[in-house]
Amino acid sequence: MDTKLKNKRYVALALIGFVFVTTLLALTVANLYDNRRFLDKDYFISRNSNLISEELATVARLIKQVHVDYADYSTKSAQQKLDSDWLSELNQEREHQLEQLKAEIDAEYNERIEEARAAGNDSQVSLLQAEKENKRLSRERQIEADYDAKMKESIAARDKEYEAVKFNLLLRDGTFKYAIQDKKNNKVYTNLDHEPTDTELRQSALISVKIPQPKGERNWGLNRFFQQNQWEGLIYIPREADPYEPVLPNQFESGEFDYGGYYNQIIDDVNYYQSIHDRLLKEIVLLILFLFLAAGLFWYLKKNQALEHSMITKSQSIFRSIPMDIRLVSLLPAGLFYLIYSLEANFFSLPIGLGQVFTLVVMAPFTAYFLLFVLEAWIMFKQPEAFTQQWHNSISLKILAVLRDSFADKGMFFKLATIFILTIGFCVAAGTGLIYFVKRDLEPFLLAFFYCVFYVLFVLPYILRRIALLNRITRGVEQMSAGNFDVVIDAGKTKGKLASTAHSLNNLQQGVKRSLDNQMKSERLKSELITNVSHDLKTPLTSIVNYVDLLKREDLSPETRKEYVQILERKTDRLKALIDDLFEAAKMSSGSVELNIEQVNVAALVNQALAEFSDKIEQSSLTFRTNIEDGKIYAPLDGKKTWRVFENLISNALKYSLPNTRVYVDLTESADKVRFTIKNVSAYEINFDAEELFERFKRADESRNTEGSGLGLAIAKSIVELQGGKLFIEIDGDYFKVIVEFTRYR
Incomplete structure (x- = not known):
């Protein structure tokens, strides 16, 4: 007992473990599938090729600006730092302003000076010339000051631009390495202490560009730029950024530029992608481990017949209590939730904490639910009758049955639907009519009013008539169920299904009454059958017993003894005939x-x-009259059995005909039938239904003084019907007529 209990506990633990291991398998597969792109080492490069190309192009442009465009910039004079074209334009602008100033001052003073000279006013001339010169000098100094300010502003902007370019290249100094030979200027630009060999480059470079380009390698869009500038050399991104120890210009140190050290988003992203790649490789190992563990648990559960464990059987019982179609419908949202949750769970992220435990606790019941689905599907595959049984209990089948019953009578369905719609319309019309009445909007109010009048005058009486008829039907059914079959349901002049139902119930009532009458008649006949069988079997048997007792007497004479033996022989033959007829009737009826x-x-x-x-x-007082149309009338019959029919009918006529009367025997044929008729006058009053004569042991001689068994007509009728014919009786007072019809031979 202890061993069994312990084994059950182990099986239960194995079942729980199998559910959790399967959950871990699902989480692993989902995470691997969701991050499958990271399994490709070159995924980041292929996905971010445009970004990498832009960064490399930026570095190349910065190298050109620092080493070519701003070459020896710090040693240049102010004039040299500026663009010659821009400086020429600025000088031309100054000259133009000076010329324009001279023209304006001349236009302002020359005419006045000439007028003063003409007037001989030398002091006025001197005064105007001095004013003119002072004004010219003042305006020229302003123009020169503006010129110098623009020069200084341009030089400052140029210096700032140079420092920014230099700074931007410096920012990339630890994350982009280059060694470029400028053949045009015969210079070398590099931030390396030596040019790396191909081996060193493969080991330390994440992405590298070498121009001229080796065959089969990618140039990342730099080939044209190098050719335009007559460059050759190398630019590459190292796998790891250099340590940050920059020597910065004063303006960077003063905070004018926010410099946070060497940083490259590409290197950071690559490292992140690489960490995911490494984690996925570990997850693949975990996946294999979980597969082996799940297989081992499955083998253990199968070996220990886990399907018979109470945990499984109870779960199946609860599972099967849910209708099959509801389970199938629930499978879709449950599966979607399971899939989305497993993809979004980020189960394998570090550090491990309560989040992972919560994920397992949430997903394990769903895993168990899906495993029950799989188990149930396997059982249904092996046992199709289980599927049939569960489908018969499904909600869909019940709904289909309800819909089928609802649409079985389309007329009734559409009538009810029409009444429902009209009633809803009445409620809406009453409400809206009241609203429009308050608003004094006449037209909508009248429309709603007339609809309500129509509903009250036509629809409502129709509904009330049907309800009244339904109540009468209900009361009638209640009285019928109580045993009162004289009640009649009044359908009135109402038409439709309810009226038809009322008529059907009235007909059913008559049918039930007939059935009860037939049942009572059957009970009476059964009672008579038992009485008649007992009487007919007991009569010869009593005689046999009595005469056997008489034969035991020793004082009997030989003649008397012989007479008793003859009587016993007749009674025995009589009893044997009764029993043979009884067996014959039983065989025929079966x-x-x-x-x-x-x-x-x-x-x-x-x-x-x-x-x-x-x-x-000849011995009887009866006269037989025969009428056989043709001596050869053929029909497909069993000759022996059919002879028994004629024998029984002629025998009955001999037994039960009124003495000194005639018996008529006719045999005729038509196009498709052979008709045998035997008619006689009954010696006994027939005060019962003719059909009762076909009951076993029923005789016209109700006193049962004749020697008949009461089985002749029943046997004859069974033989005729077994051969596809008909046997029926017609009675008119004491006039008795038996008709037999067979199918004629063609």
Whole structure:
């Protein structure tokens, strides 16, 4: 017992472990799939090729600006630092301003000076010439001051531009390495202490560009730039940035530029991508480990018949209590949640903490749910009847059944739908009519009012009539269920399904009454059957018992003893005939009779039967009149069984006909039938239904003084019907007529 209990605990632990390992497998696969692009080492480079090209182009441009465009910039004079074209334009502008100034002053003073000279006013002339010269000098000094200010401003901007370019190149000094030979200027530009060999380059360079380009290598868009500037050499991005120990110009140190040290987004991104790549490789190892662990747990569970464990059986019971279609519908949102959550969980990020535990706790129940789906699918595959059984309990099938029943009578469905819509329309019309009445908007109010009048005058009476009829039907059904079958449901002049239902219930009531009458009749006949069987079997049996007792007496004479033996023989034959007829009737009613169908001359069979009874007919007071149209009337029948029919009918006529009357026997044929008729006057009053004569042991002689078994007509009817024919009786007072019809041979 302890071993079994311990084994169950181990199986339970293995089941829980299998669920969690499967969850870990799903998380691993989801994370690997979501980050599959990082498994490619060149993914970052291929994805960010435009960014890398732009950065390399920027570095090349900065190298050109610092080493070519601003070459020896710090040793140049102020005039040399400026662009010659711009400086020429500035000088031309100054000369133009001076010339324009001279023209303006001349225009202002020359005419006045000439007028004073003409007037001989020398002092005025001197005064005007001195004023003119002072004004010219003052304006020229202003122009020169403006010129100097523009020069200084331009030089400052040029210096700042130079420092910015130099600074930008310096920012990249630890993350971009270059060694370039300028053939045009016969110079070398580099920030390396030596040019790396190809081996060193492969080891230390993340991305490298060498011009002229070796065959098969990428130039990252720099080839044209190098050719235009007649450059040759190398630019590359190292795998790791150099340590930051810059020597900065004063303005950088003063804070004019915010310099945070060597940093390259490309190197940082590559390192990040590489860390993800390394983590994914570890996850692949974990995936293999989880697969082996899951396989081991699966083998252990299968070996220990885990499907019979209470944890599984109870889970299956709860699982199956949910209808199949509801489970299938829930599979989609549950699967989407599981997929999205596993992709967004970031389960393998470090450090490990409560987030990972929470993810496992949330996802494990979903994993168990999906595993139950798989298990149930496997069971249904192996046992299709399980699928059929669960599908029969599904909500969809019930809804389909409801819809099928709803649309079974389309007329009723559309009537109810129309009434529902009209009733909703009445509510809407009443509400809107009230609103428009308050607003005194006449037209919408009248429209709503007339609709309400229509509903009250036509729709509402229609509904009330149907409700009244439904109430009458309900009361009628209640009375019928209580046993009152005399109630009649009044459908009135109402038409439709409810009225049809009322008529059907009235017909059902009549049918039930007939059924009850037939049942009572059947019970009565059954009681009579038992009584008749008991009487008919007991009568000869009692005689046999009595005469056996008499034979035991020793004082009997030989003649008396012989007479008693003869009586016993007759009673025994009588009892044997009764039992044979009883078995024959039972066989006929069960249908377990083998028929030997052949083309039989019915006329010959009738004549043979009459010949068999010729002695009894002569001994009786009856007169037989026969009418056989043709001596050869054929029909597909079993000859022996059909002869038994004629024998029974002729025998009945001999037993139950009124003495000194006639018995008529007719055999005729038509296009498709052979008709046998036997008519006689009954010696007994027939005060019951003719159909009762076909019941077993029923006899016209209700006192049962005749020797008949009461089975003759029942046997005859069964034989005829087994051969596809008909046997029926017509009674008119004491006039008794039996008709037998067979299919005619063609």
